[in-house]
Amino acid sequence: MLGKVFRAFLLLSLLALTVESSAPSSEEEDSSSEKDSEEHAKGSPHGHWTYTDQDSWSVAFEHCKGKSQSPINIDTRKALFDPMLPEIVLEGYDLSDTKSLKLQNNGHTLQLSLPNTLRIVRGFDTVFIAAQLHFHWGTKEDPGSEHTIDNVHFPAEIHVVHYNSKYANLSEAASKADGLAVLGAFIGIGLHENENYENILSVLKDVSIEETDTEIPGFNVRHLLPPNLQRFYRYNGSLTTPPCFQTVNWTIFNDTIRVSRKQLAALEDTLKAEHNELLSKNFRAPQLLFGRDVQSSFRAEVSGSGSQPSGTGRSGGNSRSIGEENGNQGGFSRGDILAIAFGALFVVTLIAFIVYMVHQRKKFSRFTKDSRQNVIYKPATKEEA
Ligand SMILES: [Zn+2]
Known part of the structure; x- marks a missing residue:
């Protein structure tokens, strides 16, 4: 009986292992980072740059080979929790629809100009004034955020660029050590259309050609960022495009903002860059840290499974984010649950x-005793006759 049970368990374990090895691994799916280096363009004319020749940016723009470049990969295990990091407080972000904003396709990104009434009033030593926001994205196949979390790209990323109020404007501040503060957030895919993003995405066709712009009515720009601004990463870095000035105090929010699949597709498929080519994959590869620290305003939750965000960047998975829509609760991904289940199965099998071996052993010792008895009492078999 026990032998049968053991064999059944063994069979189940084998079956389970087969299922696990055929299930797609989230890490395998996301091998898309740092691949653009394959396409080396020859040296660009001064002042002109493209995303396909980013390895040669530093030829014409010396800051691009500095040691405080952006974007970076954020290793959540190495981020230093700093309880003293002040909360970010925004002011003036809720714009009236009577105000009109310029939306532009500048050939590198989709950019929304912001009035100087939008400000970060707390979070830094001085007030920072908003100048513009823009996006980085990939394609349907390759998620295109610039920053990565534990080497995972998200589908897209929004940057809200602010300059230090002690300077007259963005261009004056851009080259100053304390000049810029950029708020960055990851954009993932959700089930529903994001109405706030529709303010911008609904007019994409009007700016599909490079160097065109349009005017859109004001809206609450705050809603383009995640609801929770209290959980973020902080580090010193640079502009992620030439001239790569190392003057940016970066804030990357932990929580992901979501748009629908259709909305993301509009961003990926509508805009044209030079030579009428599709404007996509406008993200720079992660840069080396060179000893820089990354602080976090929150203590990373410890799950039993390491710190890898769940799923792929494409599904917007980040196991520490609130408002998950991919059925991933309590910090356990499908992989984690499978691993625990198979671990348990293995223990039970063991x-x-x-028990089976002990039972067999007992049986064997009884058997040897019996055989000895057989030998001893052999003559007794005659009684049967
Ligand atoms: Zn950017």
Whole structure:
């Protein structure tokens, strides 16, 4: 009986292992980072740059080979929790629809100009004034955020660029050590259309050609960022495009903002860059840290499974984010649950095996005793006759 049970367990374990190895691994799916280096363009004319020749940016723009470049990969295990990081407080972000904003396709990104009434009033030593916001994205196949979390790209990323109020304007501040503060957030895919993003995405066709712009009515720009601004990463870095000035105090929010699949597709498929080519994959590869620290305003939750965000960047998975829509609760991904289930199955199988072996051993010792008895009492068989 126990032998049968053991064999059944063994069979189940084998079956389970087969299922696990055929299930797609989230890490395998996301091998898209740092691949653009394959396409080396020759040296660009001074002042002109493209995303396909980013390895040669530093030829014409010396800051691009500095040691405080952006974007970076954020290793959540190495981020230093700093309880003293002040909360970000925004002011003036809720714009009236009577105000009109310029939306532009500048050939590198989709950019929305912001009035100087939008400000970060707390979070830094001085007030920072908003100048513009823009986006980085990939394609349907390759998620295109610039920053990565534990080497995972998200589908897209929004940057809200602010300059230090002690300077007259963005261009004056851009080259100053304390000049810029950029708020960055990851854009993932959700089930529903994001109405706030529709303010911008609904007019994409009007700016599909490079160097065109349009005017859109004001709206609450705050809503383009995640609801929770209290959980973020902070580090010193640079502009992620030439001239790569190392003057940006970066804030990357932990929580992901979501748009619908259709909305993301509009961003990926509508805009044209030079030579009428599709404007996509406008993200720079992660840069080396060179000893820089990344602080976090929150303590990373410890899950039993390491710190890898769940799923791929494409599904917007980040196991520490609130408002998950991919059925991933309590910090456990499908992979984690499978691993735990198979681990448990293995332990049960092992116990069954040990019990089986002990049982067999007892049986064997009884058998040897019996055979000895057989020998001893052999003559007794005659009684049967
Ligand atoms: Zn940017």
